[in-house]
Amino acid sequence: MTEPTKTPHYPTRNVVQLKNLQAASRQLQVFELDAEQGLYVVQSASEPGSFYEVSVQPEAMTGQCSCSWARYGGINCKHVLAALRFAHAGKGTLSFWPSQAAAQRQHRRTLQGQQLYATLRPRQRR
Numbered sequence: 001m002t003e004p005t006k007t008p009h010y011p012t013r014n015v016v017q018l019k020n021l022q023a024a025s026r027q028l029q030v031f032e033l034d035a036e037q038g039l040y041v042v043q044s045a046s047e048p049g050s051f052y053e054v055s056v057q058p059e060a061m062t063g064q065c066s067c068s069w070a071r072y073g074g075i076n077c078k079h080v081l082a083a084l085r086f087a088h089a090g091k092g093t094l095s096f097w098p099s100q101a102a103a104q105r106q107h108r109r110t111l112q113g114q115q116l117y118a119t120l121r122p123r124q125r126r
């Protein structure tokens, strides 16, 4: 057996899963530790008194999280999605899509992550 050198295969997500995850992420409290470093703590959904440490790269639309899903190789957990939305909140509202085609149908600026596409709806200017 040799070590895989390519990007490992992550379970793919369909629209329903991502929509559920996105809805769940919206319920979670996010606290900023260090915005420049992309460090946040995000509330656990199953244990609201617990928090996970999340670090995100907002422009790359990726992040790492201390929850067990992420520690076992999962990507784009709801905590990362919540932190990404928080990190972009000054610019607008993020929506997440599982495919580029789905994102492009929104006719918004699209940001690409790992098997994740996000669109940014700009804040209303007055």
Ligand SMILES: [Zn+2]
Pocket: 052, 065, 066, 067, 068, 069, 070, 077, 078, 079, 080
């Ligand atoms: Zn997580």
